[in-house]
Amino acid sequence: MKISVVLCTFNGERFLEEQLTSIAQQTRVPDELVICDDRSTDSTVDIAHDICRRYELNGVIEVNKERLGVEENFSYAMGKATGDVLFFCDQDDVWVVDKVEKMIAPFQDDPQVTLVYSDGWITGPNLEQTKYTLFNKNPRKHLLDGDTRPIGTLLKQGNAPGIKASSMAFGSRVRELAGPLPDGVAHDSWLAFFGYVAGKVVAVPEQLYSYRRHEHTSGKSSTNKLISGLEHVKKVESQVAQLQEKTILAHRIFERLCEIEDTGLAGQNVPSRFAALLQDAEDAARTLGARAMIHEQSGVFSRMLQGMFCLIQGDYVAIEGFIPKLKILRHDVLQR
Structure with a gap:
């Protein structure tokens, strides 16, 4: 089973080395690391090359010819990955050492599994843990339920699946059925839904990574309000x-x-x-x-x-x- 990690970067020099190192030190090292940089103006790309050389990672690093934006960059990067199972990751998170090993186990045990997602710690900029995790911060999402979640009912209620892209691993079958990411749609919502379309979905209740929040995520995520000292600007939308x-x-x-x-x-x-x-x-x-x-x-x-x-x-x-x-x-x- 070939494992690909897909990472989209943009001016991520502050935290990128820590994230890439956590990937390189996995008990099951990925076979491929696809990095698509959206024309960073800092040392992000240099750091990526350095870590891949240092740990002999099979890194496929590309700088976009023009800035694509978050969603289009993820769609483009996903298309370059060649693995049987794909992981998305954010440039500022940190993985637990056996994240890959534990998340590919359901794929190995059951060929019907198409999407696996795990819990994660919600942390501050220095990885200081809070009492919150992705699963417990909003119990109404029933993230522990995995394949039995009423995904169709959620859609009818106007709710997204609620699974972070950085928490998921999915089979190439999901990518095939999902197709290119359409305009105006978040990549995590889209891929999570087609995980349910493609086959069986498994929730791993362990916190397998640190979902880091910091000042540059301020105003972009409701989880910022859970971190002491971080500003949270509530999204105002009609x-x-x-x-x-x-x-x-x-x-x-x-x-x-x-x-x-x-x-x-x-x-x-x-x-x-x-x-x-x-x-x-x-x-x-x-x-x-x-x-x-x-x-x-x-x-x-x-x-x-x-x-x-x-x-x-x-x-x-x-x-x-x-x-x-x-x-x-x-x-x-x-x-x-």
Whole structure:
């Protein structure tokens, strides 16, 4: 089994050596380390070359010809990896020494496994631990449940899978079904969802890496508020914008699932939940899109008319039960 680690870098000189060293010192050293640098202006690339030479890592290091941005860079880097199992990692994290060994074990034990994700410590800039981990900071995500998580229901509710890309390892089958990362979609949400589409998902309850937060992640992650001394600027986004973003994710997933079905790409090994996820994605895109249209109306009366029209024609299909539909409709009309 060939193991690839995919790392996207940008001005990461402060923490990169520590992360790369933790990868090089794994009990199961990866067979390939793909690094795509998004035109750093510091010594990031030099550090990457130095660590790969020092530890004799099979490093594939490339500097982008033009700046791609986070999501496009991850998509590009993923396409260059040649492993049977791919790991994503962030430039500022640190891996526990047996992270790779423990995360590839489910793939070796069960050929149906397509995605594995682990817990991780949420730490400060100097790796000072908190009482929080990725799994316990938000119990409502039910990250411990792995394959039994109601991923379709989450999508219909407008929620992403909630699995960090830096916590996951996935088989090449996931990459094949996920296809190129579409515009406007976070790579971790996209790949996590298609992990469930492709096969079995396993959650490893151990903290296998340190998910480091520091001043340069300030304002970009809700986990910053868990670290003493770090500023957290709450993301201010209108309800319309939030619903539009959620609609894009659901719609892109639905389009890709239809493409998989129409082309026969799924083959005979598709999980039994494929049809249900296809329907969930269609329902989610329809309901979230309708709700966004209601929020776009300028007055309560206009929103009420639009809302009643959407309710009557069945656009609230993703919400189960008439009373829950009315509660969401009321929220959409009053925008609170």
